[in-house]
């Protein structure tokens with residue numbers, strides 16, 4: 453029987469299996485998953501789940517009944533894929549021969565250099581969340597290195613639990629890369645109003661750890677003392693297992709618009725690890741670390757893979773998914789449509805930054821992204837405006 | 848087919864509205880409203896809505 457192997461058993465891996473089955477794949481499917489848990493959803497790990505008690509039952513992804521036929525192998529990882537020979541070597545030294553392969557290995561947290569410290573927590577997996585949770589209680593002094601989405605969400609969650617929170621980051625404003633300085637600063641003020649302290653434009657030089665806690669020395673000579681610290685300084689795609697195949701692995705695995713890795717037949721990638729061009733914006737391949745994009749890329753990748761394996765032409769319609777993500781920080785519900793990071797300028801379209809607001813991001817005449825702070829009712833209308841604007845010729 | 852949404856879990860992010868606009872909508876207070884019964888011809892869209900929901904609030908119950 454022919455076989456598709458999916459490497460990575462999280463959201464992207466599950467969605468790929470579901471899409472392959474829904475599109476009529478009748479061969480076998482094997483999922484290789486480094487984690488010991490069944491597929492679960494990560495967004496609550498920095499939000500509600502961290503506030504409550506970490507528990508797989510609360511985050512497990514519901515699987516369609518058809519996926520019972522899938523051969524799930526938890527707690528084993530892929531070490532090397534030979535795309536030419538179509539063989540995958542696993543950490544238990546076994547080798548799987550396959551016909552088609554899906555890369556769904558996502559990302560892992562980037563870490564502070566080992567010579568600086570090995571004592572920080574990270575929040576990527578359920579086990580990470582379970583390990584951190586007992587350290588957070590009323591009065592805990594928590595430092596967070598990094599002011600991206602995950603860092604800011606942990607800051608809000610921990611602050612609501614009664615922790616004293618310091619956030620240290622190189623950037624000039626929190627979430628400056630995806631949101632820009634104006635919106636980042638507006639979210640920063642909301643955090644500060646709840647007692648979160650920011651040390652921006654600063655990096656951590658050294659960490660002194662002792663029984664009574666940690667002292668983080670920053671590059672301006674100041675110090676942050678804490679009981680626990682979390683490293684939330686970004687991510688690194690898990691691509692080592694794909695080395696030696698001549699693929700471009702500089703930031704995730706480069707894919708074509710059909711999600712084929714390096715344009716190879718029978719080999720696709722999905723989710724956080726995949727760097728692909730989206731003609732909605734331009735022809736530059738980019739990774740998109742959004743929950744929704746795992747599902748969208750999985751559907752397209754599954755269609756491509758099935759076409760390749762059956763020798764029929766792949767879908768010719770360009771793959772142009774509109775990116776979307778959400779973030780909850782204190783009472784603020786933030787949503788982002790499109791690609792605000794591609795904007796050259798941001799302007800408040802509706803509302804005001806102290807309360808609820810819709811912010812538009814323009815590149816030339818095009819509206820490339822919208823960020824909503826609250827304002828859920830405006831979402832369908834502004835989403836439509838982005839799509840209409842992007843379907844016009846570039847300005 | 849019969850649809851059920853756990854409105855205590857729902858965060859009104861509206862992803863289902865984009866996936867299956869004939870079944871799901873946001874009302875004037877931006878709260879989710881939906882039709883509990885939909886024709887079988889909408890199955891594909893409703894399954895897409897189930898998958899798109901970031902908090903797994905939607906179920907097809909019959």
Ligand SMILES: Cc1cc2nc3c(=O)[nH]c(=O)nc-3n(C[C@H](O)[C@H](O)[C@H](O)COP(=O)(O)OP(=O)(O)OC[C@H]3O[C@@H](n4cnc5c(N)ncnc54)[C@H](O)[C@@H]3O)c2cc1C
Nearest residue numbers: 460462463464486494495529530557558723724742743777
């Ligand atoms: C704390 C947190 C909060 C988030 N909040 C939001 C949010 O609010 N909104 C939003 O849109 N997105 C959010 N995200 C992002 C979202 O969770 C990701 O986009 C999504 O998980 C991507 O799914 P994936 O399957 O591509 O990758 P991952 O979820 O990273 O899964 C990859 C899996 O592959 C496994 N793996 C890696 N290497 C190997 C190997 N060699 N062999 C076998 N298995 C391997 C990994 O262990 C992992 O289980 C959040 C992420 C985190 C961590």
